[in-house]
Amino acid sequence: MKTKVVSIILVIIFVIFIVFPLYWLLNTSLKTRLEIISETTLWPTNPILTNYYRPLFEDVYGMYIRNSFIIAITEAILCIVIGLPAAYAFSRIKFKGDNHLLFWLLTNRMAPPAAFLIPYYVMYVSLKLFDTLQGLIIINSIANLPFTIWLLKGFIDGIPKDIEEAAIVDGYNFWQMFSRIIIPVLKPAIFVSGLFVFAFTWNEMLFASLFTTSPRAMPLTGGLLHYLSQTWVNWGEIAALTLITMLPVLAVVFYLQKYLVRALTFGAVR
16 A cells, blocks of 8 residues: 555656646646746746747747648658658668668667767758758658668568468569558558657757758747847746747657557567
């Protein structure tokens, strides 16, 4: 009984630790700037929605959100389209140095992004990719594509080869087998891989803030950092924009949670 009480108390503390920052963001986003800097209250005296309306409809942050969606969705689709055949090749085709090549790909994800800033910057200026949506999509692919290949390879390893051999015996060619057998079986894994890539790209801030300078290409994370660098900061608007930044990823996770559970338990029970 004592152990159960301690466990409940620890869970409550953990939940408070997670939920309280979100509550405080919501609380701050509904306050006027004067109320934020003059007093600390658990709820706004006169709640306002100006902190949400002005950045989105009277400033450039609506454009930043559009850019973030374009980059993240394009990035997720691109990584799945390229990563799925590559993952299948690593899983089913054995060739000299395959494990070394796969490990080398993963090192591009594990290495700190700051280590590549100077060569990326020189290359982007030379190729005129600086301050473009295409440039951000390409640079995020370099980091996310190896992770996608590694994740999908693990799921493909869990598919029995007998299924593919039976399809070939039934008269399917390779692409028919791949599109009608492998892809439907991997549907949960594909959704989850796309979800991870979307979340990683949506939340990426380093490249977004350093490789873009204008509203036509800057995503929301870069815009938030740019806002914080100003001498006059409206913390209510910062809190509102931070909540807006979190909503797409939370919505996608909520909508695809059944696929997330199926994919993370893929191959656990046979």
